[in-house]
Amino acid sequence: MSIWRSVVVAGGIVVAAIGCGGPKEGAGSAADGSAGQELKGAVNVDGSSTVFPISQALAEEFMNVTPGVNVTVAESGTGGGFKKFGRGEIDITGASRPIEPSEDEVCKKNGVEYIELPIAFDGLTVVVNPKNNWADSLTVAELKRIWEPGSKIDNWSQVRAGFPDKPLKLYGPGTDSGTFDYFCEAITGGKGKSRSDYTASEDDNVLVQGVAGDEGALGYFGIAYYEENKDKIRALKIDGGDGPVEPSPETVRSGLYKPLSRPLFLYVNAKSLEKPQVKAFVDFCLDHAEKLVSQVGYVPLPAEAYGAGKKIVAEKRTGSRFMGETAKGLKIEDILAKEK
Amino acid sequence: MSIERYRKRLTARGVKDLLFTNLCFVATLVGIFLLVVLLYSVFRDGRQRLSWEFLNSFPSRFPEKAGIKSALFGSLWVVVLTGAIAVPTGIAAAIYLEEFQRRRTWLTELIQVNISNLAGVPSIVYGLLGLAVFVRWMSLDRSVISGALTMALLILPMLITVSQEALKAVPDSYREGSLALGATQWQTIYRQVLPAALPGILTGVILSLSRALGETAPLILIGAVSFVRFVPENLGSSFTVLPIQIFNWTSQPQKGFQEAAAAGIIVLLVVLLSLNAAAIYLRHRASRHA
Numbered sequence: 291m292s293i294w295r296s297v298v299v300a301g302g303i304v305v306a307a308i309g310c311g312g313p314k315e316g317a318g319s320a321a322d323g324s325a326g327q328e329l330k331g332a333v334n335v336d337g338s339s340t341v342f343p344i345s346q347a348l349a350e351e352f353m354n355v356t357p358g359v360n361v362t363v364a365e366s367g368t369g370g371g372f373k374k375f376g377r378g379e380i381d382i383t384g385a386s387r388p389i390e391p392s393e394d395e396v397c398k399k400n401g402v403e404y405i406e407l408p409i410a411f412d413g414l415t416v417v418v419n420p421k422n423n424w425a426d427s428l429t430v431a432e433l434k435r436i437w438e439p440g441s442k443i444d445n446w447s448q449v450r451a452g453f454p455d456k457p458l459k460l461y462g463p464g465t466d467s468g469t470f471d472y473f474c475e476a477i478t479g480g481k482g483k484s485r486s487d488y489t490a491s492e493d494d495n496v497l498v499q500g501v502a503g504d505e506g507a508l509g510y511f512g513i514a515y516y517e518e519n520k521d522k523i524r525a526l527k528i529d530g531g532d533g534p535v536e537p538s539p540e541t542v543r544s545g546l547y548k549p550l551s552r553p554l555f556l557y558v559n560a561k562s563l564e565k566p567q568v569k570a571f572v573d574f575c576l577d578h579a580e581k582l583v584s585q586v587g588y589v590p591l592p593a594e595a596y597g598a599g600k601k602i603v604a605e606k607r608t609g610s611r612f613m614g615e616t617a618k619g620l621k622i623e624d625i626l627a628k629e630k
Numbered sequence: 631m632s633i634e635r636y637r638k639r640l641t642a643r644g645v646k647d648l649l650f651t652n653l654c655f656v657a658t659l660v661g662i663f664l665l666v667v668l669l670y671s672v673f674r675d676g677r678q679r680l681s682w683e684f685l686n687s688f689p690s691r692f693p694e695k696a697g698i699k700s701a702l703f704g705s706l707w708v709v710v711l712t713g714a715i716a717v718p719t720g721i722a723a724a725i726y727l728e729e730f731q732r733r734r735t736w737l738t739e740l741i742q743v744n745i746s747n748l749a750g751v752p753s754i755v756y757g758l759l760g761l762a763v764f765v766r767w768m769s770l771d772r773s774v775i776s777g778a779l780t781m782a783l784l785i786l787p788m789l790i791t792v793s794q795e796a797l798k799a800v801p802d803s804y805r806e807g808s809l810a811l812g813a814t815q816w817q818t819i820y821r822q823v824l825p826a827a828l829p830g831i832l833t834g835v836i837l838s839l840s841r842a843l844g845e846t847a848p849l850i851l852i853g854a855v856s857f858v859r860f861v862p863e864n865l866g867s868s869f870t871v872l873p874i875q876i877f878n879w880t881s882q883p884q885k886g887f888q889e890a891a892a893a894g895i896i897v898l899l900v901v902l903l904s905l906n907a908a909a910i911y912l913r914h915r916a917s918r919h920a
Contacts, residue, residue: 332868334772336855339881346857347691353859362868363857364772365878366850374853379772493881495888518883586691587883 329358331567334380336364337371338468340512341384341554343586344410344579351582352574359567368468369393372557378402381562382572385555386412386468388612403560403608407572407599409579411589413542414473414550415516417523421505424453427527427534430477430549436460436508438478441485446506460488461500461509467492473510476549498523510550513537514587542589553612554588560608569603576600672899676892684893688859689875693886698894701875703861704774704854705843705901708871711778712785712842717835719782720789724831727790728797729819749787756784757848765852772853775865780848785838792834796827828916836909840902846873872898 335345342365349361366374371383376396389397389406397404416433418425424446432450436443436458446453463470465482474483491497494511501507502522509523516525516537527534530548541547556575562568576596583590687697731738760780770776800823808818824831854870856878862869872894879891 334855334868342856343691343882346689349857350691350859360858360860360868362855364853364855379853494883495881515883518885 329356329567329570331359331565333359333361333382333562333568333571334364335361335382335384336366336374336380337382337384337557338368338386338554339365340368340386340412340468341409341556343514344554344583344588345382345384345556347582347586348571348575348578351578352571355574356567356570359571361571367466369466372396375404375557375559376400376402378559378561381559381565381568383557384409385557386552387472388553388555389557389610391613394610394613404610405558405560405563405603405606405608406610406612407556407558407576407602408553408591408595408612409556409575409599410554410583410591411542412552412554413513413537413547413589414469414476414510414552415513415537416508416510416526416528416550417501417516418509418526419501419503419505419507420522420524422507422524424456425449425526427529429529430531433477433528434479437462437473437484439483439485456506459500459504459507460485461497461507462488462490463494463497463511464490464492469510469512472552473550476552513539513542513589517587539584539589543592551589553591555612558603560606563603563606572603573600576603669899672892672895674892675889676894676896679889679893680896684890685897689857693882693884693890696879696887696890698872698875698890698897700858700861701870701872701894702897702901704858704869705871705898707774707862707869708777708781708849709839709843711774711865712781713835713839715778716782716785716789716838720786720838721793721831723786723790724793724797725819725824728794729815729823745787745790749791753784753845754847754851756780757851759783760848760852771866772855772868773866774862774869776852777849777854777869777871780852781842781845784845784848785842788838788841789834792837793827793831796830796834797823799830800826825916829913832909832913832916836905840905843871843902843905844873844898846871846877849874872901 333349335349337345342363345363349363353359353361368385368387371380371385372389372393373396374380375383376393376399378400389404396402416428428449435441436449437460443449444458446456446458449458462473462484465484470484471481474480478484489497489500491500494515497509497511498515498519501509502519516523525537527536528547528550529535532546535541535547537547537550542551545551556572558568558572563572576599579596580590580593684697685702686699687695688700689698690696727738727741757780760776760783764770764776764779765772770779804822804826805818808822809815813821849871854874855868856870856874858868858870860867876891876894876898879887879894882888
């Protein structure tokens, strides 16, 4: 019955191939351990896909100096992350908005206490096609008229007197996105208040492609996607009442670019913090966030904010200081005031 | 019927014949053309990223350093475990339904209807099931084994149906001859029926394992993670798989990640093709022996 034998041999080869990949890694990483070589175990990070690049960078650097610890990062979205976090299934969740009262309720019900740490700033960028030579800035009121539910604006000439007669095509993230939530709160002034007849995608690269190929396009997404695609799209200045301001790391950091700047958070399960590897990772985050955050295209908080974060961790101050504040554009000063 | 009328109809029939042939040819081309375009763009973007280093490094936030090792091993772990769980179960179920329960009772009818229905259930539903049963209720956590069990459930209906068809295709004279010579039912199945049905069964096995390899949605629900810098060490390890890694890279802003994603797609294609090649080889051997 040699046919059975060849089936078994084929299976055996595959299993053997996998087998030799596994243990070698462990042996290699144990040998070159340095600072945190006695630390072991796992840290599970989940949450917003906006925060993912930051968590990924922090995890990567942390594992370079602490090879014994396995940090994994998943991206279930802000809401999906809080669901798992509230059940105590993960150690840390990234969020592109503060925790909501209903999510806080779930945490309380399951006995999950948490520590809230602002980790970076993101600026939502409103972009147009480079061939668009008429619009340089938009006011918040104009954006609101374009995006509010039921809006019938489909031509640039309706946006502002003097703009040419060109069809206006809208691009934006889908309703599951934290970016969508934040844009609605900041521009149209309500949870999920947005017109729905626009090209929506959860994948920001699709939005970039859309705006890059459409002369009359207008879209919005996180600043990191604009920074990487400056050759294909152009950002508009936003007039929040004090004149048009260009989106840039500096204007986001100084709070001039409003109301489309938003803070990003890490939420840490207080019980997980008792595990030495989680504590070490959180400390590492607060020590290195300032450098790593700007590397991945976001805007770091001032050093004082990270220092304040360390104090909060040391004192194990649990609970949210930002809950229910999604509606207004949080500025860095607001954050600092709350950290004290 | 005069000869002219016959001639005219003959030309008309000839034209129709030609039209139909060409229509079928064009239909074939549509599929192949799209595949070629896809392969071309993937190879153009991903070729220069393909290297031993790419296969042997872990994901990184630097696109040029990012590699696919954890996803490749995660995929292999999941597929091998899925196969180990689903293949024996699926074939055994098919044998039971075809060989031992040949008289249709209301019970086998019920099972049959359910299996056919399950084959059409969207994969995300299996993800929800896996999350509720394996991850939470059996508290296996977000591990390789949870993923493999869920994938096994996902491919079982297909596996059973295909194996049943293969067993059905074995002529009854084989069974009757074997039984008439005094073989037991087990001997008949093991020595005569299964080897004859093996080519068909193997095709089903490979098709369903390929599906498990490419499936993403249920594993995202189960909690396969996007960023892992280690290969699974045991059944309880966290893991990622190739499609999730590729999806994650395509949604990153940096252009380098798009290239990494293209290279990842090539790796996935190669794994799929080698699985298929193995199947063709085994099928070839099996049909020679039968």
